[in-house]
Structures are given as C-alpha cells and as structure tokens.
Amino acid sequence: MKITLINPSLMRQDELRWDKGGTYPPLGLCYIAAVLRNNKHEVNIIDGEALRITGEKLKERLLKDRPQVIGITSHTPKFNQLLDTIKTIKELNLQAAIVVGGPHISLIPEKTMKQIPQIAYAVIGEGEYTFLELVNSIENKQPIEKVNGIAYRQGDKIILTSPRDYIKNLDELPLPARDLLPNIAGECYSNAFRYKQLPMTSVITSRGCPYACIFCARIFGARYRMHSFDKVMEEIRHLVKNYGIKEIIFVDDTFIVDIERTIKICNALKEQKLGLTWSCHGRIDILYKHPELIPLMKNSGCWYISLGIESGNAEVLKKIRKNITLEQVDSVVNQLNSAGIHTKGFFMIGHPYDTKESIRDTIDFAKSLPLGSVQFSYTIPYPGTELFDIAINHGFFEGDSYEKMSSHTAGFPVYSPPGVPIEYLKAIQKKAYREFYFRPSFLLKHLVKINSFQSLKKYSERGFVYFKSLFLKK
C-alpha cells in the first residue's frame, strides 16, 4: 500500500515566524517506516516539524504522494497541529484512511477518537508491528478486530482491541528509515542547544523506564528494554559512514540504566576513534552509585548530560517519587562539572505539593549547583499520568487545554497547586531564569567560552531561542 507518515509541525501556521529552535528526526516514524518498507509497502515521511510544513505545502506533498493510508503522530503539546493536519487532509478528499499513533492517542484513545471523528484507527503504544498488521488487514480486507493494540470504529462505538505486548527484542527492528527524511545531516536537524560538532543526529537505544515519577506516562512500559551493544554500535557506524555524523544525541529517557552496556559503548567509542562527541539524558541516582561512569563517558566524547532534578525541596522530591535526594544531586552535578561535562538541570515548578516557599527552595538549589544550563518548566499534568488524576482534585487545572501543555521553556501554566496562583507561577518562572542566568559569575564563566565564530553563532542562537521563549510568546 502507499502510506505517508506525518510528523506535524511544532508551530501553527501563524507562529512559524518565531520558530528558530532545533528539532530531532522523528525516529518513531522512521522505525515504523522501516518495518513497513521491509514488508513491501511504499512509504513516505513528511516531517512537518523539521521542514515547517503546514497548510498548502502539506497539501502539495500529499497530492504528490497520493497515499492510501496516512499515519500521523500525536503529542499532547501539538494537539492543535494534529487537528490542523487532519483538517488539511480532509480538504483534499483523498479517500485515505487516517491512522493516528504516538503518546497522546495511546494514553487517551477513546477520548481522542471522539474528539476527532476523522480518525479511522488509533495505534496504541509501540507502533511498528501494530501499524504493519493494521495496513495488511486493510489491504487484504481481513478482520481489523484481530489486530492487537488498536482502536477502531463500529458505528457510533469505539472499540479497543487487546493490548499488544511490548517488543521483547528491540534488535529485531531494522535501522530507522532516516533516508526517508530530508537530509538528516542538514540544517533543519541542527539543534542550537546540543552540539559540539556538526553534523549531528539523534539515536534511541532503549524503551521503557523502571522508575515511577508521578508526572510521567511511560508509554513504553515499566521494563527497560534496550538494543544490544552490537546493535547500538552498528547504528553509530552506519551514521558515521553514510551521513558523516560527528555528534550523537542519545534521546533515550535514560541512556545509562544498564551499567555494563554503558561501559562497553564508552570503551568502543574511544577505541574505534570515530571522532564523535555525544550527549545523553542521565539519572542522578545511577551516576551517584556508579561514579566510575563519569570519566569513562567524558573520555569517550560525552560533553553534555541533562538531568531530571525537578525540585530543590526534599519533601516534594519524595512525593513526586523521583527517587533521588538533594545530596545525590549536589554530589553528581559537582562531579560532572569537575570532569568537564556540561550539565543541564530540568526543574519543574508548581508540583501539586509545591508552595511558594518550596518553589523558592528550587530556585536557590539550582543556583547553588554548578549547572551549565537549566530549564524551569511549569508542571504539566499530561493525560494518562498519576499527576493528571491528582491535579483534577487538587488546585487549579485546565485539563483540556492541550495546546498549552507545551513542555518548552515558556509554555503556559495549565496547573497550579493550592496557594500558588497561575500569575505567581508565570512571574516566578521568569524570575528563576533571570536569577540563574544573570549572575555575574555565571555570565563570566560562559563568556570566556566564546572563542570562535562557531561558538559565537551557537550562543547567539541559544540567546535568541531563550529570549523568544521568555518575552515574545503571547
């Protein structure tokens, strides 16, 4: 069958002028495309996010592809863009079946299909084999209800089939079909924040998470599944050989859960002299228990680690089940800093248990650490999370304002705990950034790093995105 997969633009048409931030290749769609293609389907990907494709441009692409099935990925912060995309498709009268997958519909399939009647099928959870079986069933006119992991319509009803098991062996998946994207080594995938060298790209080496933070939906389950060391290295060598990649961002929720594999990857990156620099998302408790990883990571090219710290208040940390302590954070961030690895700390303000005082603790704690950069996000109770259920009954919550649930730096607070008004959250977020970044010691430390045109360009891009996120959003 002819299938087009769409990653909707991050911005709506009227917002595109502000969109200067970087983006990563939509690897989820690339994995699905690779599986479909291996099974003789003809697949295209439209990365609306990278190419800023909306409206008329999207129509042109679809008229060229003329797909029989259109798959769209759904993320809560891009809910309005999903609506726009489906409206555009419908205006074309293509007679294509619309299938929606991704985190948003996976967490609330019935509600989403009720809200958007044009969606014929939902693919729930991991999409590769579900999508394949679904299009095979459509093509061969076989009973849809036998496909596990979907939702479909029967008259006015929405029927969910049996859940699909998670893929046990991720190595059986083909390499993601990055060749269906615009040049992955090109400008549209250059993230202003995360590279030492270009070209850069992202790799995902694991799915699932064994932790249980209350604000996280863990759509790939609680069991950590990972590509083997050999498969990870095969993909890295493929990227170096075929795209000349020099910088890798491991976009796993947590890259370093398996210590043995992390050590092997670090050693191989160093020994094979691929000339790569890389970054990842780490976990405080793992690095605290295994500080031996830090020099290994550094010596293999790791220069940047982002860390979910979330709060500077011990009680709040416990209640959100982050499973880390302030002492661990302090120790790990200092060790990473001493090793010369840039650390980015992710904090959330407005947890259900936050007070004005505990938010102050968070800002002060962030400032006490030698972090290279920070993100102070509003707490967003995404559908399908434990936090969502708590927020409904505790504080102020605009539960249906999906378009406001942007995880980006600015976003809009959709939730505030009792005693912390929305307006206070907006003001304190700006204050937090100002206090963190405009310290003379911080500015001086970073100004001395501007020693080339490349670094000046990078810092300027960062500055623009930061300035935009704080001051230009409506």
Ligand code: SF4
């Ligand atoms: S926030 Fe990160 S560590 Fe916590 S449950 Fe989600 S993926 Fe796991």
